[in-house]
Amino acid sequence: MAIENPQPERVNYLNKEYGIGSWLLTTDHKRIALLYLISITFFFFIGGFFALLIRLELLTPAGDLVQADTYNKLFTMHGQVMVFFFLIPSIPAVLGNFLVPLMVGAKDLAFPRINLLSWYLYVIGGILMLHCMATGGVDTGWTFYTPFSTAFSNTKVIEAGLAIFVAGFSSILTGLNFIVTIHRMRAPGMTWSRLPLFIWAHYATSIIQILGTPVIAITLVLVVAERSLHLGIFDPKLGGDPLLFQHLFWFYSHPAVYIMILPSMGVVTEIIACFSRKRIFGYSFVALSSIAIAVFGFLVWAHHMFVAGISVYAALVFSLLSYAVAVPSAVKVFNWTATLYKGSIHYDAPMLYAFGFLGLFTIGGLTGLFLAALGVNMHVHDTYFVIAHFHYIMVGGAVMGYLGGMHFWWPKISGRLYPEGWARLAALIVFIGFNLTFFPQFILGYVGMPRRYYQYPAEFQVLNVLSTAGATILGVGYLLPMIYFLWSMRYGKPAPDNPWNAAGLEWKTASPPPTFNFDQEPVVTWEAYNYEELDAPHREEVPVAG
């Protein structure tokens, strides 16, 4: 469907101005999205590097690659970088920033300068984190549990805390911008029920960012204060309660996982609708389930603390609520499946990632329910079962969604088509590599291998070797898109405005879009996912192969 004869290049957001200043001082949400893309990809590789070292160490039962203290730093920094500097920004800061104004029909986000500020805050937080890592790192686990982090650790806890504090502010400003944009900047005719579900997903994500992030911010302030001044707020020797830290930490960090998954669900919804050529089944259920996930997500945090010493009555309440929070996610899975049913399925790369998401997120989500059962939790808490569970959701879910979205919207973002053959191959490699890495970890956890240990009994070696092999394959799968996306910017076929014949306002403007998004302000008179209309003119055409 690509245009064979490239037209003279129109003025778009990429070629409107050149020079580093025009990028570093831009207020164009699309350019800011690309600034974020470069930064988070950088941190993805840093986090991946730590993962590589972890998996290398775990090839053998003995602790022979690094020392125990170093290993503590490896898994800590892997977690911190991946959570705070990759996963939480990823889809909202890249795809959200790029697409939210386009999808609602606006010229930009509500507060473009605050958008730029949020990127600079991310960069400052990132630099602090890099400096922290370069000058000794942190070894407390990404969870910073007290009193180890406040009273005993000899590593750079304060600097890491500050880095995350600053990055958190970036996250808050992004969420704030999205909420105001979605409320105040919709084009005429774009009612709430005509919004793409990607927007609903980002709206729900933004609610969590607004309400949750400040709590971890103040918690980090308390940790820094306690560590500097030995206050006793979290130190049992001084009358403090370490569990108070955990309550405050997880009040944010549990909803944070929904910040990481909801945007991905939004991406998957758009992809499934487009590549089934059907309106999403149960639009209002999917929209409301996003909001429900955001709300319920705030009610379950102490399921991370079942064995920490909380009251068993509180544990019962949180266990029950944790079962409840799975329901809206399940609603989405059912709706996606129903959308696929009798759809006209196309197996382009984005759809392959969406399929991967469906299966892997379901496994990850269901294993979450296993963990929510108090009896099971006693046995598998702090084992590789938990690690497998959250990687299934974060990597099998969130990252797959992110990659699928990058492929789906790449023509819009770059004005180029990526090579479809390589993309499908990469998707397959990622899927195989992922499962080989993490499925053995469910078994490892179940038979008792603890997490955060650098040595283990010899009988666990086979599964660990499989896992490391999978991680290598997964790494290859991640490298491929890097290479061909970059390649496509120079050598890829120029993309038409709507290569997928997809629904959504973003497809009604040029690829890449002009700086102010639309030549004329759109007026929306159609419902979302109007695939029947989009496909109707083609029915009389002679079907073409491919």
Place this chain on the structure above:
Amino acid sequence: MSEHSSSSLVTYVGIWAALIFGTILTYFAARIDLGPFNAAVALTIATTKTLLVALFFMHLKGASERLLKLVVISTVFFLLILLALSMADYGTRAWS
């Protein structure tokens, strides 16, 4: 945005007087032994004062849509969740 006139000036001064009165009330109520209700009384007065500031000084009362009120109510709701569910743990530890 609601329309303002000199009658609103009178309202502002009236609210100010109510806030001052609330402060004085809080201070002196603390000096009386109300048993377990001292904290409740103090917090009730504080909440009333907050409502006055929010509704009248921050113009929440005249806001044309319910969105701003929804923002405030949701925030307070989630803050209460933090407090209540944490207390659900601390309050029931002694029961085990």
Place this chain on the structure above:
Amino acid sequence: MHSQAAAVHPEVHNPALLHHFAEPQQQRDAASLGMWIFLATEVMFFGGLFCAYLIYRIKYFGDFAAASQTLNAALGAANTVVLICSSLTVVLAVWAAQHARRTMLLVSLVLTIILGFAFLGIKADEYKEKFELHHVPGASFQFQKSIPGHPDQMANPQHAQIYFALYFIMTGLHALHMIVGIGIFTWLLYSAWRGRFTPEYNTPMEIGGLYWHFVDIIWIYLFPLLYLIDLHK
């Protein structure tokens, strides 16, 4: 959503209207919603501290009461009055901007800033006293006092230190927000003096005011919680 009358003749174009907004009302509404959402984040930010405070106050009530009574409740009440008066001057300033009353606007803004400094001054005085009594948490912390109502029971100094830790962090964070608020209002004063605010455009005044009132509200809760524990004993 804004109206269809989005196309504006250049002559009527408001210089304060940013390019990505279709009309001034949309820009105003966006700014207002943005500030309210920011205040929501601030509520949650302080909320974590209130949570910690709530839990420890219930757990160590006697020790907290003992520690609290070393504060000067009268000064705390005076500071509350100062802030309430400043909220009045703020709301009068916003009104003056909306009604093009330049003198009233400038006077109200100046009074607001003065009251802000008065608050900080009283707070500084309180902090100085705490420092002199060795009630600042850290290496030189000392606390010897009986629990109010139980003259034979000494308060646990470690638990008292937790009280003071929370006291300093909560009031310190609040004072930091006051300083930022004074900064914002200094900038508003300058802008008002330059004639930047008109009945058609005074959004910075309005949202600056929202921020100031929020800081006042935080203090409205801090005062009774920190200063008035078991005062009747």
